[in-house]
Amino acid sequence: MTHRVLVAGASGYIGRHVVEALLLQDYRVVAQLRTSAQWTLSHPNLECVYGELTESGQCLQDIQPCDFVISCLASRSGGIRDARLVEYEANNRLLAAASQWRVRRFLLLSAICVQKPRLAFQKEKLRFEAKLRESNLPWTIVRPTAFFKSLSGQVARLQQGKPFFVFGNGTLTACKPIAEQDLAAYMVEQLTNSLAIGAILPIGGPGPAITPLGQAQLLGQILQRPVQTRSLPPRLFLLAAAFLTPFGIVFQRARDQAEFLRIAHFYATESMLVWSEESGAYSEALTPESGSKTLSECYQQIIRGDVISDLGEHKLF
Numbered sequence: 001m002t003h004r005v006l007v008a009g010a011s012g013y014i015g016r017h018v019v020e021a022l023l024l025q026d027y028r029v030v031a032q033l034r035t036s037a038q039w040t041l042s043h044p045n046l047e048c049v050y051g052e053l054t055e056s057g058q059c060l061q062d063i064q065p066c067d068f069v070i071s072c073l074a075s076r077s078g079g080i081r082d083a084r085l086v087e088y089e090a091n092n093r094l095l096a097a098a099s100q101w102r103v104r105r106f107l108l109l110s111a112i113c114v115q116k117p118r119l120a121f122q123k124e125k126l127r128f129e130a131k132l133r134e135s136n137l138p139w140t141i142v143r144p145t146a147f148f149k150s151l152s153g154q155v156a157r158l159q160q161g162k163p164f165f166v167f168g169n170g171t172l173t174a175c176k177p178i179a180e181q182d183l184a185a186y187m188v189e190q191l192t193n194s195l196a197i198g199a200i201l202p203i204g205g206p207g208p209a210i211t212p213l214g215q216a217q218l219l220g221q222i223l224q225r226p227v228q229t230r231s232l233p234p235r236l237f238l239l240a241a242a243f244l245t246p247f248g249i250v251f252q253r254a255r256d257q258a259e260f261l262r263i264a265h266f267y268a269t270e271s272m273l274v275w276s277e278e279s280g281a282y283s284e285a286l287t288p289e290s291g292s293k294t295l296s297e298c299y300q301q302i303i304r305g306d307v308i309s310d311l312g313e314h315k316l317f
């Protein structure tokens with residue numbers, strides 16, 4: 001019998017690839033979408049369900065029971081209220097439906113950055129992770145490192161001859177980025193991997209780890225010209241956040257703006273690798289790898305104009 005999988009956050013960068021990976025493996029997919037979603041994929045094994053999971057779980061009541069639930073839900077802004085509504089409350093509604101259906105697995109797409117929870121969205125992710133871990137369902141939590149889209153925001157700038165921005169000397173952080181198709185395939189594989197039940201799985205793409213300076217050098221090799229870098233001090237973000245904080249007491253918007261600056265500071269200073277308690281440092285060796293597509297291939301595709309990159313909301317510069 002073909003298994004049914006509910007995918008929440010199906011319209012997202014990873015969610016779309018998870019839907020495609022499931023269809024390739026002959027699963028029947030129920031894509032949960034917001035009422036405003038622009039969705040064009042159609043397939044005989046694909047059913048779409050529309051509703052606002054941040055408001056109620058009503059749309060889930062109309063779905064025939066599923067065997068698996070995958071949540072790729074994520075706050076698009078990282079704003080304080082949005083993070084609570086999406087990362088915690090919407091996921092809770094999914095968990096309630098999954099419990100009713102007694103699913104074989106609830107697979108949550110989380111993020112490796114929750115290892116050092118300083119930001120509102122990280123705390124909400126961890127709050128839901130804890131709830132899922134306490135549930136009676138078989139669960140798996142996947143915590144990926146950086147996505148290719150997060151490292152591609154400056155390619156267009158370089159093509160226009162502009163410099164590549166780095167923080168500090170460009171080696172403050174490192175990551176093992178993973179391609180969206182490789183991550184989706186990895187997640188689908190975990191659904192039937194009994195060893196992944198009750199496991200938190202950090203995952204990156206093929207190594208070695210790369211720093212922002214390394215990304216600039218890689219782009220220089222591909223473009224066959226030297227790439228100029230321009231350094232910014234990460235503390236600028238914290239200074240600006242501190243300036244906004246008093247306004248945040250009254251204005252939600254200022255509170256969110258200060259949070260966005262703290263998010264930028266976090267990514268400017270923290271690596272997306274497994275944190276080793278033993279050495280008190282991020283560890284490339286401890287960060288597992290999956291997939292085969294490299295960042296170099298991704299950059300070459302973008303420069304050739306082969307891919308429509310989904311970068312809009314993730315550009316820092």
Ligand SMILES: NC(=O)c1ccc[n+]([C@@H]2O[C@H](COP(=O)([O-])OP(=O)(O)OC[C@H]3O[C@@H](n4cnc5c(N)ncnc54)[C@H](OP(=O)(O)O)[C@@H]3O)[C@@H](O)[C@H]2O)c1
Pocket residue numbers: 008009010011012013014015033034036037052053054072073074075076085086090109110111112143144145146147148150
């Ligand atoms: N970016 C990185 O490098 C990185 C690295 C590691 C882990 N992660 C984590 O990976 C996860 C997925 O990332 P992604 O880039 O695929 O996310 P994304 O493209 O921003 O997609 C988010 C999904 O959640 C849905 N969503 C957002 N707000 C919603 C709301 N109010 N109500 C209902 N649905 C809502 C979106 O629906 P709409 O399309 O309708 O907005 C979309 O389907 C996140 O948890 C992120 O933290 C990211």
